[in-house]
Structures are given as structure tokens and as C-alpha cells.
Amino acid sequence: MRYSRTFIPTVKEIPADAEVASHQLMIRAGLCRKVASGTYTYLPLGWRSLLKIIEIVREEMNRAGAQEIIVPSMQPLELWDRTGRSVDYGPTMFRFEDRHGRMNALGPTAEEVFTTMIAGEVKSYKQLPINLYQITPKFRDEFRPRFGAIRSREFIMKDAYSFDVDAEGLDKSYQAMYDAYCRIFKRCGLEYVIVEAESGEMGGSGSHQFTVPCESGEDTIVYAEDGSYAANLERAAVDPLPKEEADAAIPPAEEVHTPNVGTIEAVCGFLGSRPNDMIKTLIYSAGERTIAALVRGDHELNTEKLTQIIGGEHIDLAAELTIEEVTGAKVGFAGPMGIADKVSKMIIDHAVAAMAVGITGANKTDYHIKNVVPGRDFPLEGENVIVADIRFAGEGDTHNGKKLLFKKGIEVGQVFKLGTKYSAKLGAKFLDEQGHENPCIMGCYGIGVNRIFASAIELGNDSNGIIWPISIAPCEVIVTSVNQDDEQVARTAEDIYKQLLGNGIEVLLDDRVLRGGVKFKDADLLGIPIRVNVGQKSLADGNVEVKLRCESESSKINIRDATAKVVELVNKLKEQLKV
Numbered sequence: 001m002r003y004s005r006t007f008i009p010t011v012k013e014i015p016a017d018a019e020v021a022s023h024q025l026m027i028r029a030g031l032c033r034k035v036a037s038g039t040y041t042y043l044p045l046g047w048r049s050l051l052k053i054i055e056i057v058r059e060e061m062n063r064a065g066a067q068e069i070i071v072p073s074m075q076p077l078e079l080w081d082r083t084g085r086s087v088d089y090g091p092t093m094f095r096f097e098d099r100h101g102r103m104n105a106l107g108p109t110a111e112e113v114f115t116t117m118i119a120g121e122v123k124s125y126k127q128l129p130i131n132l133y134q135i136t137p138k139f140r141d142e143f144r145p146r147f148g149a150i151r152s153r154e155f156i157m158k159d160a161y162s163f164d165v166d167a168e169g170l171d172k173s174y175q176a177m178y179d180a181y182c183r184i185f186k187r188c189g190l191e192y193v194i195v196e197a198e199s200g201e202m203g204g205s206g207s208h209q210f211t212v213p214c215e216s217g218e219d220t221i222v223y224a225e226d227g228s229y230a231a232n233l234e235r236a237a238v239d240p241l242p243k244e245e246a247d248a249a250i251p252p253a254e255e256v257h258t259p260n261v262g263t264i265e266a267v268c269g270f271l272g273s274r275p276n277d278m279i280k281t282l283i284y285s286a287g288e289r290t291i292a293a294l295v296r297g298d299h300e301l302n303t304e305k306l307t308q309i310i311g312g313e314h315i316d317l318a319a320e321l322t323i324e325e326v327t328g329a330k331v332g333f334a335g336p337m338g339i340a341d342k343v344s345k346m347i348i349d350h351a352v353a354a355m356a357v358g359i360t361g362a363n364k365t366d367y368h369i370k371n372v373v374p375g376r377d378f379p380l381e382g383e384n385v386i387v388a389d390i391r392f393a394g395e396g397d398t399h400n401g402k403k404l405l406f407k408k409g410i411e412v413g414q415v416f417k418l419g420t421k422y423s424a425k426l427g428a429k430f431l432d433e434q435g436h437e438n439p440c441i442m443g444c445y446g447i448g449v450n451r452i453f454a455s456a457i458e459l460g461n462d463s464n465g466i467i468w469p470i471s472i473a474p475c476e477v478i479v480t481s482v483n484q485d486d487e488q489v490a491r492t493a494e495d496i497y498k499q500l501l502g503n504g505i506e507v508l509l510d511d512r513v514l515r516g517g518v519k520f521k522d523a524d525l526l527g528i529p530i531r532v533n534v535g536q537k538s539l540a541d542g543n544v545e546v547k548l549r550c551e552s553e554s555s556k557i558n559i560r561d562a563t564a565k566v567v568e569l570v571n572k573l574k575e576q577l578k579v
């Protein structure tokens, strides 16, 4: 590739809306351009990188025995209705009506389409296991698209779906994908950690997330200080807190007038209490059921954990009207006393059960109750009362006695054991050896191609620009002709360029008639791993300069040895990313 003939619109200015390094650099290095909120055009160098990532993903998926297909992004909404996910996905799913009045979805993922296809084709255990995948654009109307390629509304995802006859088969398929993911991220030059994850909208019984540790990540990794446990924040289980002992006998519960103070902060301000003296009572709806969930005032309820405890049903904060019906009070004054009988379930966080005494809403508008003793004033056991872990882990929490630490990260991939959630609903069944009909046991496996791209830039950059891992760099080598108007320089650069091409190296020849300084700046911005400088000065001694983007020093190499030396360097860098 000749720079002079390649469309690489680099820019000096940092785009105003770009908060993180990868977003800034993908625009500045001329890799991408924004079209609208959360949608990007990938220009020649950006697309080359994406294609390389796609190829690595494809090779490892094929190596693991998965087969590539392609299904439509435009999917009948009716399929999503059948699994209930048209509701679960909510406004995140793009929907539109076609000219015949039929509703369609733009696929945010594709469990429904893959499973329906298998339902129509697979009849016997002899046809299983099957693992199919595609690498296609996915669409999500994210509430807050941001960080460039990290959270966009259209992005390329590799999604794979495995169909097995039993749990053992699923374990094998899952492990094969897990291993393939490790190889993929290693080959892409990413540092990553694997954490236990919640299966969320996917349903199912087990999941791992592959996360790139990095400050700008939106995910939080929670890990035990001795490395014995790692999970994402939605999943991270915490030990129950020790039961607090009261200093003296607690007087009876007592109503206090708290006019117009409905939030924890407002109540604390009003009563001079601390958030950890408070008990928050939140009312949720799960289909027809109403759930009361109790957490300490300084803790945050984890709806993923709550969902798991009630059996996986989708939950939403209850409507104002429902809350008023259940509590008999305006929103902000719900409390646990006398409420257990009015809800389907009362779920109490461990930390609340451990409190000696607390302040709660009074189920009466403008009133709270103090001196509330868990177990005395509201039940900690009973038919519909559960004490469980339903909050997010926080500073000071432990898991199996080990202190928990927190780190930010970007989720680049996730694997799920789905079980029969989709196959049962969509009729993906097979006849076993005994002639009995069973639903396929499924797994699904996603990788965000654009997030790999962005994460690599997040991990590899300095004040001058990108530092690509060689495996996914747009080119392996850039040959900079420092003085393109000097015939000898231009010719030497051209010779080295051609020799490198002849050796199968991907080279960009900077043949523009520009000042050397400008070219060096662009080369650093683009982040191509190896640079060869051909300039008048070193040429006079028969040398060229070779420099790694990740190092500050360059070395002088005799022109005759230049190509061989660069080929050797390329191979060395590639070797480090081999699996």
C-alpha cells in the first residue's frame, strides 16, 4: 500500500465527544468516522484491522469445530415473542413494521433464529452435537452509546450456538468455546481476565465473561485478594456480615413524622441518621407477582441476583400504583413491617438481617419507623420470606473469607450455558436412542469484534498514538521515505518496500512528498509496529533506521541487511502472539 494512494484522513484535534483513548485515536488515526450516535464507518486502515480480528476469530472457531453460516439481521418479531424476549430486550431492540404490517426486529443477537432453524432440521440424536456461528452486524439501541467502538448501536459480533443431547455434551461444547476464546484473545494481543458472570437476559445456568482490565472499562471485575475467586460485579457473591450486637435493649418500634422526606439522603438529613442505619424496601413486579426486596440504606440492590432468586423471571420496579396498593403509602415510605402478607415474596439481604436495629418506611405517607429490629418487628423466616445475597459487593466485603478487590474492565466476550430455555420454547427437539423426545441442550457464545479493536487501542497507546499488536495492526511495517523528493531516498524506500512485499510482509510505504516530521507523527499515530526510516543522512552511511513502535530507540541497519532484519522482527513479534 502506498500512503499517497490510500485514504487515511488523520486529524490533529481530539474530537470533542471522544472521552476515551480508543475513541479519540480511532478518529485521529483515520480509522473510523462517526455517522450518527453509536454508528461508525470503518475506513481502509480501520477495516483492515477489523478484518484481521474477524479472521482470527473465524480460524479459532473453525478449529474448535464450529461451522460458519449467516442468518438474517432482519428477524420476524414473532420469533422474539415466542421466547418472551421481545419484552425482556425492551427498547434496546430496534423494531419496525414492514409494508405488510408485519413487525420485525433488527437482531441484537440471534438465539431465536438459530434455534428455530435447528427445530426444523434436527430430528435425531445422531445429528448432534452441532455448533454454528456467524460474524455479522448486530443492532442495539443502547441507552447511552459512547466510547466509540466500545458501546455502539451497530457493531460486528461473532455469535455461536451449540446444540447437544445432554449436559455432558454441553460441558464439552462450552469448554471448546472457552478454550477458543482464550486463543482468540491471546492471538489478538489482549491481556484479559475470565470471570464468572450472570447470564442475564440470556437465561441459563452458567456463564463466563472475558474482560480486558482497563480504567476506561464500564464493567467492574471483583476478585479475591488471593486470586481464588473472580466474578463480574453483577455476579460477585459476598459473605453474610456478622450479626450486629445491640449495646442495650432496643425500645419498641416507634413511628416518626417525616413529612416529604422520601429518599435515604433526605431521611438521614432529617433524622440525623446514617445511610447504614436505614433499611430500604423496594417493591418489584415479576409478571403477576409483587416482590418486596430489602437492602441496607448504604447498599445497592443487585437486580440480577434478585432475578436469580425468584427463578429467573424478568423483574421491573413496580408501578407507582402497585406500590401504593401494597404499602398503602406514597412511594418513598415503604417498609417491611406488616408487608410480608401483602407480597408474593419478601427477600431480605443478609446485611439487613445482620442489623441490630434500623429505620424503615412506615407504609404510611410522610412517616418512618425507628427502633425496628429485624426478626422482632418483621420476619426473617417464613413461607414467603427469604434471607439472601441480593446486593452488589462493595469495599470491605469478603468472599469465602477473602477480601474482595475491584478493577475496571471492558467485556470483550461472554459464553453461556443456556440449557433448554430456547430449545423448549422454540421446539428444537430430538429423539434419543430410546425414541424419547428431548429438547436440545444449548450454549451460546458471543465476541464483540469492534470491542477487541477498541480494547487493543485502549491497552496499546501513548501520547503519540496507537501501538498495535502486530496480529491486528492495519499493516505490519511502515517504510517512511523521509525525503521523497530525493531520488536515491525514494528509490531505496521503494526497493525495501518491494522486497518486504515479496517476503509476504504487509507494508505501507509513506511515499508522500511531505516533511519527515509530519510523516513520523502520522506513523506514530497509526501505530504500525515496525517502522523503517529511509533518509538522506543515514543513507550517506549506507544505513536505514529501524524502530519498533513500542520502543523509543531506533537502530541503524545496513541497507543490504534491512529487509532480512525487518522480516526477522516481524516474525519475532508474531511469535509472541502465537498459541
Ligand code: ATP
Residues within 6 Å of the ligand: 109, 140, 142, 149, 150, 151, 152, 153, 155, 157, 411, 412, 413, 414, 446, 447, 448, 449, 450, 451
Ligand atoms: P454489555 O453488558 O457491555 O452491554 P452484553 O453483555 O449485553 O454487553 P452480549 O449480549 O454478551 O453483550 O454480547 C456479546 C458481545 O458483544 C459482548 O461481549 C461485547 O463484546 C459485544 N457487545 C455487546 N454490546 C455491544 C455494543 N453496544 N457495542 C459494541 N460491542 C458490544
Ligand code: MG
Residues within 6 Å of the ligand: 411, 413, 414
Ligand atoms: Mg455479555
